[in-house]
Amino acid sequence: MRLLLLTALLAFLEWGQVRGEDDYCFGKDAERLQTRQFSSKTAYQIVKGTNIDKQYQVPNCEPKKMWIFHRHGTRLPTPSTIEEAPRLGELRDLIVKNYRVLRTKPDTDALCLDDLFAIQMWKWNTSITVDIEEHLTSQGYEDLRGTAKLYQHYFPNVLPNKYNSTYYLFRHTNTQRTTESFKGFAEGLFGDSQLALAAEIPEQDLLLRPYDYCADFKGKNYKGEGSEYQKFRTSTLWNQTMADIAKRLGFTVLAEDDIKLMFDICRYEQAWQVDRTSVWCAAFLPQQVDVLEYAEDLKYYYGSGYGFEENTRFNCRAVQDMLARLSSPVSPHVVAYFAHSSGLQTLLTALGINKDDVPLRADNYDSMASRRWRTSLLGPFAGNFVAVKYDCPSEVEKEKVVFFLNQNGVQLDWCNVGLCNWSDVLQRYKTIAEANCDEYYCRSGANAGQTVTSLLATTLLAAIVYLMH
Numbered sequence: 001m002r003l004l005l006l007t008a009l010l011a012f013l014e015w016g017q018v019r020g021e022d023d024y025c026f027g028k029d030a031e032r033l034q035t036r037q038f039s040s041k042t043a044y045q046i047v048k049g050t051n052i053d054k055q056y057q058v059p060n061c062e063p064k065k066m067w068i069f070h071r072h073g074t075r076l077p078t079p080s081t082i083e084e085a086p087r088l089g090e091l092r093d094l095i096v097k098n099y100r101v102l103r104t105k106p107d108t109d110a111l112c113l114d115d116l117f118a119i120q121m122w123k124w125n126t127s128i129t130v131d132i133e134e135h136l137t138s139q140g141y142e143d144l145r146g147t148a149k150l151y152q153h154y155f156p157n158v159l160p161n162k163y164n165s166t167y168y169l170f171r172h173t174n175t176q177r178t179t180e181s182f183k184g185f186a187e188g189l190f191g192d193s194q195l196a197l198a199a200e201i202p203e204q205d206l207l208l209r210p211y212d213y214c215a216d217f218k219g220k221n222y223k224g225e226g227s228e229y230q231k232f233r234t235s236t237l238w239n240q241t242m243a244d245i246a247k248r249l250g251f252t253v254l255a256e257d258d259i260k261l262m263f264d265i266c267r268y269e270q271a272w273q274v275d276r277t278s279v280w281c282a283a284f285l286p287q288q289v290d291v292l293e294y295a296e297d298l299k300y301y302y303g304s305g306y307g308f309e310e311n312t313r314f315n316c317r318a319v320q321d322m323l324a325r326l327s328s329p330v331s332p333h334v335v336a337y338f339a340h341s342s343g344l345q346t347l348l349t350a351l352g353i354n355k356d357d358v359p360l361r362a363d364n365y366d367s368m369a370s371r372r373w374r375t376s377l378l379g380p381f382a383g384n385f386v387a388v389k390y391d392c393p394s395e396v397e398k399e400k401v402v403f404f405l406n407q408n409g410v411q412l413d414w415c416n417v418g419l420c421n422w423s424d425v426l427q428r429y430k431t432i433a434e435a436n437c438d439e440y441y442c443r444s445g446a447n448a449g450q451t452v453t454s455l456l457a458t459t460l461l462a463a464i465v466y467l468m469h
């Protein structure tokens with residue numbers, strides 16, 4: 001009897017200790033703000049704008065045309081991450097052993113009991129194999145079906161629910177995830193994914209995958225030795241963060257690859273099932289996610305953002321395409337492209353959107369806490385840039401545009417609360433509009449240059465015909 005009491009008392013004490021009242025508990029955090037900080041692996045549903053109601057209606061103007069650049073929705077991991085997945089099972093068992101057997105649970109900032117238990121119960125979905133690497137997930141399909149329905153709800157006259165191949169132009173890259181994203185979008189608009197057709201993919205897809213044809217762009221040092229990304233990842237702050245994460249999970253040392261793997265799976269799982277929580281996200285405290293997010297932002301800032309001046313000139317063709325399509329009075333009235341993260345990011349960079357006054361560096365993490373370059377908000381899964389062109393017959397300026405990024409009106413300082421004069425748009429982007437994209441940054445793919453030039457010529461002709469009527 002006494003033994004029984006003692007055991008019960010010990011169990012109670014252990015429980016109280018394991019529970020650690022002050023420990024952060026991901027499973028019990030109702031807000032989970034760090035899930036908004038997963039960079040390019042952030043779930044669209046978590047960061048999308050919710051204010052479009054107040055931004056889409058423009059007095060005295062009627063929306064007429066749309067130009068959309070859509071990143072694919074949530075996808076499965078790359079082959080290397082899928083192959084590493086069994087390691088997560090080992091890590092799960094090691095963490096549980098640390099806490100329950102080796103008793104290396106830290107005195108402060110330990111996992112709460114709920115989170116530990118959730119990790120213990122975790123299993124990898126073995127249906128996810130390398131032959132379906134990077135495929136769109138069902139949530140990813142829903143992401144696109146949802147954006148189509150949402151934009152159609154706000155712009156029913158621009159996005160009619162009857163498909164018309166003259167009126168609509170769709171195009172996607174040569175991957176499963178963008179093809180399926182297009183289908184999700186088409187289903188959202190027309191109620192059936194089979195109704196719409198996508199344009200043929202050219203052999204050299206310079207419009208949607210220019211980076212495949214530009215050695216300069218791919219070759220620049222944005223994450224290698226000497227880059228700000230590498231400097232940050234060898235800084236005292238980074239090392240301390242890695243050590244803290246290891247300690248929190250009961251390890252004395254833990255390889256950075258293991259930490260990266262846990263963070264990747266946390267981000268994927270969170271995006272695959274938005275309503276649930278990935279147990280692996282519990283491995284990171286919110287302030288540690290801040291640090292991990294900054295490293296990602298640095299990588300993309302130099303990879304596709306303002307970090308290198310050349311990046312602002314890179315997505316020349318997409319900018320020209322947008323300007324030409326929206327200047328033209330004729331169909332297609334809706335142009336929608338389904339592509340990838342670096343295409344979206346370089347487009348924003350070319351347009352000067354969310355540019356910081358001070359460059360992001362390895363050594364200014366603290367002062368960049370409220371930076372504009374936040375890839376989680378700029379380019380999550382299913383991230384989308386939408387230009388809506390308005391006709392305003394009774395205004396001095398008869399053509400206007402609003403740019404939306406993930407359903408938020410883009411604020412540019414030369415526009416009026418998001419509403420821009422089309423003449424100002426043409427003026428602002430004059431240099432890139434008049435550039436020969438083949439020469440502007442990368443000297444490659446002369447063929448595609450002709451396509452854009454002929455598109456501009458067609459547009460001009462159309463405009464003249466229009467004016468003559």
Ligand SMILES: *[C@@H]1O[C@H](CO)[C@@H](O)[C@H](O)[C@H]1NC(C)=O
Nearest residue numbers: 076125126127128132137138
């Ligand atoms: C496992 O992954 C497959 C492939 O993505 C998916 O179809 C299935 O729904 C997943 N199962 C669970 C339980 O999440």
Ligand SMILES: *[C@@H]1O[C@H](CO)[C@@H](O)[C@H](O)[C@H]1NC(C)=O
Nearest residue numbers: 164165166167168331332333
């Ligand atoms: C398709 O759209 C074009 C203009 O965008 C229009 O001229 C044509 O009449 C439409 N066709 C049908 C069948 O609605």
Ligand SMILES: *[C@@H]1O[C@H](CO)[C@@H](O)[C@H](O)[C@H]1NC(C)=O
Nearest residue numbers: 233234235236237238239240
């Ligand atoms: C951080 O750790 C790395 C690798 O272990 C090391 O090379 C680097 O010098 C450390 N940085 C600092 C500031 O101690």
Ligand SMILES: *[C@@H]1O[C@H](CO)[C@@H](O)[C@H](O)[C@H]1NC(C)=O
Nearest residue numbers: 396397414415416419420421
């Ligand atoms: C747009 O053009 C009108 C008419 O020229 C002008 O009054 C207005 O200030 C312009 N808007 C912006 C934001 O510059």
